[in-house]
Amino acid sequence: MPKILCIAEKPSIAKAVAGILSGHTAQVKSTASKYTKNYEFNFDFGPPWGKSQVVMSSVAGHTTSYDLPKEYGAWANYPCSIPFEAPCEITIDDDKKAIAANIARNAKYSQVLYIWTDCDREGEYIGTEVRDIARKENPRIQVKRANFNNLEPNHIIRAACNPVDLDERQAAAVAARIELDLRIGAAFTRLQTLKLRSIHGIDPKKVISYGSCQFPCLGFIVDRYHKITRFVTERFWSIKVTHVRDNVPVVFNWARNRLFDRMAVTLLFEQCLTAKKARITKVDQKPTRKFKPLPLTTIELQKKGSSYLHMSSDAVMKTAEALYQKGFISYPRTETDQFDKGMDLRGLVQKQTQHTTWGQYAQGLMDGGFSQPRDGKNNDKAHPPIHPVICAQPNALSLDEKRVYEFVTRRFLACCSSDAVGSTTTLTLLWGNETFSASGLTVLERNFLDVYPYERWTTNELPLFREGEEFEPTEAQIMEGKTSPPTFITEPELIGLMDANGIGTDATMAEHIKTVIDREYVFAKERGGGGGNAAPATRGRGRGRGRGTRGGAAAAGGEGGGGGTGVREFVPSTLGLGLVEGYDDMKFDVNLSKPFLRKEMEVKMKQICEGQKTREEVVRESLAMYREVFDKAEQQIAVLRRVNSIILNLRRLLTFD
Template sequence: MKVLCVAEKPSIAKEVTNILSGGKSVRRNSPSKYNSNFDFKFDFPGHGVCDVTMTSVTGHINRTDFPAQYGWGKVPPGRLFELPIEVKIDKDKAAIHRNISTEARNSTYLMIWTDCDREGEAIGYEIFEAAQKGNRSISFNHVWRSHFSHLERNHILNAARNPTGLDMKVVDAVNCRQELDLRVGASFTRLLTDALRGQKNIPSPVSYGTCQFPALGFVVDRYKRVKSFKEEKFWYLQADVEKDGQTAHFNWTRGRFFDRLYVITLYQECMKNPHGKIDSVTKKPTSNYKPYPLTTVQLQKDCSTFYKMSAKATLDAAEKLYTGGWISYPRTETDKFPRAMNLKSIVETQTQDSRWGQFARELLDGGFSQPREGKNDDKSHPPIHPVKFQKLEAIKDDNQRKVYEYVVRRFLACCSTDAKGFQTVATLVWGNEIFKATGLEVSELNYLKVYTYRKWSSSETLPPFQQGESIPIKFSEVKEGKTGPPNHMTETELIALMDANGIGTDATIADHIDRIGARSYIQKVKKGGSEIIVPTELGIGLIEGFSSINFENNISLSKPSLRKRLEVLLKEVETGRRTKDQALKENVDLYRKAFVTTAENQAILINEYKKYQT
């Protein structure tokens, strides 16, 4: 019996082959020069030793598009919401399709080794269709679906021995999203391009995307808030006292006021009494909590903050570390480890490192603590974690080295305990006003010894105040300050906003940000030691144009509501609460109405765009 195995990437095919074959495989060329075939034998439970051919694809084989007769200029853009579409083999993937069909001719079973996420499931079905083209006897019942999240040997062997079937509900969700994105993207892109043709600095085409424009909307909204900001002066009180030669600075609990005269009046009342009273002193244990297990979105946010890496660069580096077998699958929403997972064995692999090896040994010598559990579990992959040890010096790529170190330190921190300390709070009553001073004493760093990205240290210690004691005011004043503008958008903030509003998925957010940059809707600008994101004239003009159109039922093409609704519906398709056709119809109807309104108000789009041209 022969089993045809197909992975999503050539690198995965090669790694899985090495494990299943025990290093004893024969490589053959295929019609695609990038996708080799590997022949070997493997003992599948219930089937015995089988002949196996492992090959690969490079992402989707098929592409969804409109037939040629509905090309640009051949039909009104609005008709694209209803015209038929076709799914065909991508011409760049024809050799891959042919290889799968050929290798399937003498195969009894097809085993899918694509990534265990939504896209991977859909690619798996495309592989099944390609295999059927060469062998009609391979039915849906002859398809095995492997489930794996990293390339550790025993994990891969377990995946090979315990396959399931393809989940067609997940495939339907992907097909629904692909069709909607095609219809909406093509119709609006053609409309915008035609409407703005002839205006200054207009690229061709002017592309619209259901994720890209809400993301751009966040950037424009922040940019406008910064530009329209007007600073205001405010005033507040400060009081210092001294005891045993030590000065303590007390902060006013009222915060600040924008009425100087009012604050001066309160201050004058306080000044009638040269002494204040220590109303209370409390000292209690406090903790600095260790981080949750690592998700894709958090990885992107943290690498942007700590390393100034773009989301795309972060995921590209993580993907290479995964295919190299060093970390687990880097696209996951899960922030809690399965209770049955042997985390200590992973900790043990890191004891040999010169930087964090001693910390790992301390965890194994009694310092280990079960990681915190978040609320998210995508049921496909565990949180991102190291799979095997690798010396940093051996990782030549700078981004990969940074991501690997971060993943390891984050994992070890998760397996440690919270940092401990004591917080002292003293309350001072002076006149009719209340002031507070706070001190922190850190007693145990714990996870912070390895998680060097977060700082928590002892702050100003307080004198030995006694409750009820009267104490002279050493120094006081009415202080003046000014409100500051909001900060420009950073990539870390944009990722967080997109994630919170359901714009894209953990696996696609980076691509959407990269795309609006490539389309010249945003630009990244160095400011001080950081990098900010600002809209271009084109970007702000487009968003302001859409924002000025009065859509029905609070529909917005620059806000997240429509895309967020789509993500909700796709989840319902995956769980069977809604069919693909139902979800598609609801979304197509909403976007069609928005399209009609936009077409009727093209003059508004043009006029708003012109306002921002120099």
């Protein structure tokens, strides 16, 4: 009987898959790692292996790290640019050596290595880490991977019986990014720390870190801050017309909206008063629809989770990951907003008919209300949109899990519903030479709105007006106001900007936001509330690895973080402001705090995945781009120091005052 070694990305996935494939009869054995266990059972994979002896185990995120050799850790002995040139080495982390030993020991006597990592770029790379450890012990072992995106039993069994090859191109793209992040981050981190630490009085054990994704993220926050602080308020005037009919006050909005010349508004208003009567020149009635939402992507989950659920994007992703690992929702990292036409959506709706809250609505869809979801413009060809896999009753979930699961499920049911239908009435009013308008809405069919309370569309009917009729307005007056500055950038806005500018991936944006907070470059606070507290920066010299959620014990089942009570907005700290303004003052052709350098790097990563470039080409080209900027920054480091000193002293004065 063949022996097959199955390795999942996380202990929870290994446990779930082993339970499904073994019919919950697997023998559980401990390993030398506190994170992982081995599950032993038999399973019939079909051709070519048939019934096989299986050992199912896992890693806990990344097992290896890219790093510079230890001798380069003595910063004083080398120029800050040394990370661009020094060799890189791949090592197994100390806390992962027991995991690697477990893989090697079981691979020695196995004919097949079966990878069960997440089906995305990072998962492919983690799969190659596992493969390399196994092949070092058993060079002849055959390597396959399971292609799965949820933990529904039939789906897992199909994945086990239909293996595919690891995608070497996607793994190469991740390897390129890890090496680039290490080299670029280590070089700039050394430069910033050595030159700015004394100015800001930073603890010698801490560093002023640089990241090619985190800095553009910081740049967006600082840009909004400058728009606020440099905003000049202006006074404006407008004309407001109100007419009461059938005891309903109807407000007509001025077509000019507002003018910044009080005298001009006064003259126009006097012309209206001279005319006395106003005339309805047009009554426009037409049907309208409020479109149901598109299928759910990771970006949309993070944005809506922040604005609707009032949770941080990082907490939303950790909670979604926990729901996925428990088998309640599909894989939560996807760019796809199109459901495959062959997917059994009605079957998924049917499962929700048992839910105590929206079960009746789901039953209505099964009884004839089902409508095929809209198609968005994105399809990553890897994972479907995020959707519920099984019906999870509220008592089976934690508070945050309940909120995220409810949103995912209500979004899915809304996608499978009909658009809301209504009728709009628009009145056009001519008073003197000035045009005004008023609009009303009658909601005729709520449809998806009945299950999706996150969007509002309410009836606001207008009294009856006839085209050509004249009347003297009940009330008219000149309104005075003043322009207001923009607000601090919110988390949904920041995620939208990062997405539009190619900063990070849909799965890493929340982590980049968390990083700039952890490094105390920005402070997070709830909109309308007081200032937030940033966690102290604790990173030492940079190490190259993958997403933080795949790097250690947290991946093995650490806590996911809680939600808040309002939408978060971000304010730059003195250090964050000094870094961005300092680099701005260097007048680079391509600024470090702008998204262009990182966006170009992300384009190159996609070219690796598409076979247009090799990993070596991308690393060489990207390092050349950043090395040019680094050399200029080093030459003008006095500018960075001067700007940070000025900002620090100014803020001290303002605080003292």
